[in-house]
Every structure is written in C-alpha cells, then in structure tokens.
Amino acid sequence: MAKRFSVIFIPEGNSKVRRVRIRSGVIKSVLCGCFVVAGLLAFFAYSYFNFTVDRDELQRLRVTTSQQRQTLQYLVVDLEGIHQQMASLAETEARVRQLADLDAVSEGVPVAIGGLPEVGSMEAVDEIQRQIDRLQVEIELRRQSQENVRNLLNDQVSLSRATPKGWPTKGWLTSYFGMRKSPFTGRRVMHEGLDIAANIGTPVVATADGIVARVKYSPGYGKMLIIDHGYGYRTIFGHTSKILVKAGQKIKRGDLIAKVGNTGRSTGSHLHYELRLNGVPIDPRKTL
Numbered sequence: 001m002a003k004r005f006s007v008i009f010i011p012e013g014n015s016k017v018r019r020v021r022i023r024s025g026v027i028k029s030v031l032c033g034c035f036v037v038a039g040l041l042a043f044f045a046y047s048y049f050n051f052t053v054d055r056d057e058l059q060r061l062r063v064t065t066s067q068q069r070q071t072l073q074y075l076v077v078d079l080e081g082i083h084q085q086m087a088s089l090a091e092t093e094a095r096v097r098q099l100a101d102l103d104a105v106s107e108g109v110p111v112a113i114g115g116l117p118e119v120g121s122m123e124a125v126d127e128i129q130r131q132i133d134r135l136q137v138e139i140e141l142r143r144q145s146q147e148n149v150r151n152l153l154n155d156q157v158s159l160s161r162a163t164p165k166g167w168p169t170k171g172w173l174t175s176y177f178g179m180r181k182s183p184f185t186g187r188r189v190m191h192e193g194l195d196i197a198a199n200i201g202t203p204v205v206a207t208a209d210g211i212v213a214r215v216k217y218s219p220g221y222g223k224m225l226i227i228d229h230g231y232g233y234r235t236i237f238g239h240t241s242k243i244l245v246k247a248g249q250k251i252k253r254g255d256l257i258a259k260v261g262n263t264g265r266s267t268g269s270h271l272h273y274e275l276r277l278n279g280v281p282i283d284p285r286k287t288l
C-alpha cells in the first residue's frame with residue numbers, strides 16, 4: 001500500500017490546481033475514528049430505545065398493579081359481605097332447627113372466618129382463595145342441613161295428615177271403647193270402637209288422608225269400609241247405609257266417604273268407628 005496519497009482540488013475557471021498530500025496513517029486514523037464514533041452513537045441510540053421501552057413497560061405495570069390492587073379490594077369487600085350473609089343464614093337456620101326440634105348443626109366449619117387479608121400483601125390472593133374454599137364447604141354444610149330440616153318437616157306434615165283426628169260424623173256417643181255387655185248376647189265382650197248415633201243418611205267423612213283398603217259387607221259390621229292411612233294407622237267404619245268410595249281410592253281428611261245407616265248387627269241407626277294402630281284397636285276418643 002502506498003505510504004502517501006494525494007488529494008487534488010481542481011477549481012473551475014483559471015485558479016491554480018491544489019494538491020494536498022496525506023499520509024496513509026492519517027487516513028487510517030480518521031477512518032478508525034469514524035467507526036468508533038458511529039459505534040458509540042449506535043450504542044447510545046440502542047440504550048435510549050431500551051430505556052424508553054422499559055419506562056413505558058414500567059408505567060403499564062404500575063397501572064396494572066394499581067388496577068389489580070383495586071380488584072383485590074373489591075374482592076375483600078365482597079368476601080366480607082358473603083361472610084355476613086352466611087352468618088345470618090346460619091342464624092336463621094339455627095332458629096328453624098330449634099323450631100323443628102332438631103339438634104344444632106354439627107360444627108364442622110366455623111361460620112365466620114375472621115381476619116381478612118391485608119390488601120397488597122403477597123399472600124392476599126392465596127388467603128382469598130382459601131376463604132372461598134372454606135365458604136364452599138360451609139355452603140355445602142348449610143345445604144345438607146336444610147335438606148334434613150325439609151325432609152323432617154315433610155315427614156311431620158305427612159304423619160300429621162295421616163293421623164286420624166276429629167269426628168267422622170255428627171252425632172252423639174252411645175257406646176264407648178272397651179268391655180261392655182253385648183246388646184245381643186248379654187255377655188261381656190270387647191267393643192273395639194266407638195258408636196256414634198246419627199240419623200240414616202248423615203254424612204261420614206275420613207278422619208285422615210289415606211287410601212281405601214276395603215269396601216265390603218259383613219254380617220256383623222254391615223256395609224263397612226276400611227281406610228289405610230300409612231304409619232300403621234287404619235280406620236274402620238261400620239253399619240253404613242251407603243259407601244261413596246271405592247277400594248284403592250285416595251282420600252283426604254274431611255272427604256265424604258259414606259252415609260250413616262243401620263246395616264249388619266245393629267240396634268239402631270249409628271256409625272261404628274274403629275281405629276287401629278299396627279292392627280291393634282285403640283280408643284278413638286282421644287283423637288276426636
């Protein structure tokens with residue numbers, strides 16, 4: 001490579017041509033300098049660009065964090081509201097259980113979960129999740145308990161509807177439940193029901209919900225009918241003049257089922273009313 005270069009300036013017109021001699025070392029140095037400056041400029045430009053991106057990202061993150069903090073705050077407030085609602089539900093339920101004569105619900109999970117998390121703390125989200133899990137357990141417990149109460153109340157209602165109660169006809173008692181002298185044989189025999197004297201044709205009604213088990217004629221009871229009420233209860237109506245229901249028919253307490261008569265072994269117009277529990281005759285007087 002040549003040691004020197006010449007740069008020639010050729011002006012227009014008549015001026016003299018100029019010639020500048022430059023050593024190759026100087027050219028190399030100038031070129032190197034240019035490269036270094038260009039590199040530095042590129043580095044600074046790149047750094048500035050990165051800085052700007054980071055600053056925007058930081059700004060965005062700050063906004064997001066602030067929004068998340070606010071969301072957490074709302075969640076904590078909601079959670080507190082749910083706790084209060086659960087506590088009020090539990091209180092109502094305890095009163096219902098007391099009314100229904102049920103034991104208090106087993107204390108599996110405390111109703112109120114104290115100590116709501118500090119918003120902004122790292123554990124806040126975990127703690128909220130834990131409390132939501134516990135609330136779900138609590139809700140399930142409440143649901144089961146309420147189902148128990150509902151079932152029990154349903155049972156009580158059906159039992160109450162199936163238990164004979166009240167007079168089967170309008171009349172007056174002429175013969176009680178127990179040992180008595182038979183009007184036919186004169187011997188002491190067990191009278192397994194009540195005799196209610198009433199005019200022929202007086203309406204006879206069911207004393208509880210049930211199903212007509214039998215409708216038949218027997219020499220003793222005359223035109224008779226038996227109603228099965230479930231829970232072991234049966235009622236028997238004898239000496240009727242007319243039976244207005246059929247075997248297998250569903251009936252409700254108060255439904256008209258027959259008319260008072262004088263059929264079978266009877267000494268006058270009356271209704272023979274019998275009540276049996278698990279097949280054993282019991283005194284219906286207590287249920288009138």
Ligand SMILES: [Zn+2]
Pocket residue numbers: 175191193194195271272273
């Ligand atoms: Zn009788």
